[in-house]
Amino acid sequence: LSREIEILSLEEELDKRVKEKIEQGQKEYYLREKMRAIQEELEGEEDEEIKELKERAASPDLSAEVREKAEQEISRLEKMSPYSAEATVVRTYLDWLLNLPWSQETEDEIKIKDVRRMLDSNHYGLQDVKERILEFLAARKYSEKLRAPILCLVGPPGVGKTSLGRSVAEAMGRKFGRISLGGMRDEAEIRGHRRTYVGALPGRIMQMIRKLGSRNPVIVLDEVDKMGISFQGDPASALLEVLDPEQNSNFTDHFLEVSFDLSRVLFITTANVLYSIPDALRDRMEVIEIPGYTESEKYHIAKDHILPKLLDEYNMKDRSFKITGSAIKGTIRDYTREAGVRQLDRSLGKIIRKATLKMAEGEESINVGVNDLGEFLGVPLFKDSDFRKKPEVGVVTGLAWTSVGGEIMYIEVLPVPGKGKTIITGQLGDVMKESAQIAASLARKLCDGEKYAEIFEKRDFHIHVPEGAVPKDGPSAGITLTTAFISAVSGRKVRNDVAMTGEITLRGKVLPIGGLKEKLMAAYRSQMKTVIVPLANKRDLEKVPEEIKSRLEFIFVEDIMEVLQIALLDKGD
Incomplete structure (x- = not known):
């Protein structure tokens, strides 16, 4: 009986709760409908x-x-x-849909002379990029239907790839936006999320276009070579549609579900290296390589662009502060060794900050000469002592090409007691290790005879590339490794004013390499006198600045014997 009473009381309680909820819902619905009816009666019109x-x-x-x-x-x-x-x-969807610039656009500045003048005033050099922009604008004069080019600026950090996009937008009279792609792993960042997801929004391309309020802006897609892949998709594949001139006139964002014309947008992508960009994406872009700057170019950039900007930033324009041209050149030579100008910008900023401190302490005028650099910047970071002062046995200067520009690279080979093995250190990649094995085999072939047989039988050869913490790879050190190997076996010293680059075959043939311009700039910065280059790369010298060509002697080779004749000294020397 008590159990029946308990069940009945529970049912009664549940009925009461359900009834209360139904009454509450009906009450809310009734009041809401009544409020809407009153509003319509009062205003006589639909919701504002x-x-x-x-x-x-x-x-x-x-x-x-x-x-x-x-x-x-x-x-x-x-x-x-x-x-x-x-x-x-x-409401969120309609807000996005109706606020996009479906027809709003800025009118292009088509006065070619004015555009050229503005580009030259903002950026020193970079003629290839400027010419391509001017060609596009000149062609637009005669054809409104012309699609904007998809440019990919490839070069080391600090050479002005990103800032060039802003200058292009300013020169053309267009709005400018920048989207960083570095580390992006989700394709929805490009195409947007579907509305079924909570908090869904359009992709970053459409967000930027709404923010700029124009359908023909200049958009810089920064660090396109640093996108990743994850379980959320591949953003590089999503970019294929955005950057394809044949498809992007009907780009459909997943959130918007209607097509938007991106063909009027001038996309400029930037990258440090090309090899990490997928082939399909690279094929859709017009690649323009931007090399590092020479010493004279850096001097002009510092004098005409960086210093005026810094003096204005620190409010030092009207004060008694001067820095001589020789001091600027000394800063470039002794405190910065880079392809771009970022470190130079920082160093000049440091000089100005030190000057402001001295003025705040009572000095009326500051004149910075080359002999004052130690006081303002400290001990020089780079001096001639960093490089080989004299010819040595088994040490050769090679040239490397990295994402930050060209670099010199020393290769050392040392015979040690052993059984003819080859030991390789210096964090070398697989391709470079194979080059070392080829160099070892070629050296054994060239140093044939009883005189050297004992050396190969009773010695191990330790190959080392300094800066062991830095990964190194590529086939272009082939002739450098072979020369170092033969120098170590024969005891002949290698000239310290010669740098070299070139791939080697087992038959001793010298094959062409990539990145010649950057490598030659590294040799120039390191005060080399002679550079040995594969004959097949002779045509690439056209792209090398005259300043570098006038300072370096180029020797073009096809065979390792030509390299050895130039690089190795006689035993008495």
Whole structure:
């Protein structure tokens, strides 16, 4: 009996709770409908929000596809409770759809002379990029239908790739936006999320276009070579549609679900290296390589661009502060050794900060000469003592090409007691290890005879490339490794003023290499006199600045014997 009473009381309690909830829901619905009816009676018209949305959807600026989609969503919104979660999603969607610049655009500045003058005033050098932009603008004069080019600027850090995009936008009279792709791993960052997800938004391309309020801006996609792949997709593959001139006139963001014309946008991508960009993506872009700057180019950039900017930043323009041309050159030579000008910018900023401190302490005027650099910048970071002062046995200067520009690279080979093995250290990659094995085999072949047989039988050969913490790879050190090996076996010293680069075969043939311009700039910065280059690379000298060509002697070779005749000294020397 007590169990029956307990069950009945529980049922009664549940009925009471359900009844209360039903009454509460009915009460809310009744009040909401009554409020809507009163509002319609008072105003005699529909909801102001709905009315405004309908007016905007009827705009002639919208395409038929966009107008139809907007009207469809507004119709859905009218039937929903204004306080429901679904209504909030629809409002967000309509806000994005109707606020995009479907027809708003800026008019291009087509006065070629003015554009050229502005580009030259903002950036020193970089003629290839400037010419390509001017060609596009000149062609636009005669054809409005011309699609914007997709440019990919490849070069070491600090050479002005990103800032060039801003200058191009300014020169053309367009709006400018920058999107960093470094570390991006989710394709939805490009294409947007579908509306089924909570908090969904369009991709970063459409977000930037709405922010700029123009359908023909200049957008820089920075660090396109540093995107990753994850379980969320491959953003590089999503970029294929954005950067394909044949497809991007109908780009569809997953969130918007209607196509937007991206063909009017001038996309400029930047990268430090090309090899990490997928082939399909690289094929859609017009690659323009930007090399590092020479010493004279850095001097002009510092004098005409960096110093005026820094003096204005530190409010030192009208004060008694001067820095001599020789001091600027000394800063470039002794405190910065880079392809770009970022470290130079920092060093000149440090000089100005020290000068402001001295002025604050009572000095009336500051004149910085080359002999004052130690006081302002400390001990020189780079001096001639860093490099080989005299010819040595088994040590050769090679040239490398990295993502930060060209570098010199010493290769050392030392015979040690052993059984003819080859020991390799210096964190070398697989390709470079194979080059070392080829060099060892070629050296055994060239140093044939009883005189050297005992050396190969009773010695191990230790090959080392200094800066062991830095990974190194590539085949272009082939002739450098072979020369070092033969020098170590024969006891003949290698000239310390000669640098070399070239791939080697087992038959001793010298094959062409990449990145010659950057490598020659490294040899120039390191005060080398002679550079040994594969004959097949002779045509690449056209791209090398005259300043470098006038300072270096180039010797073109096809065979390792030619290299040895130039690089090795006689035993008495």
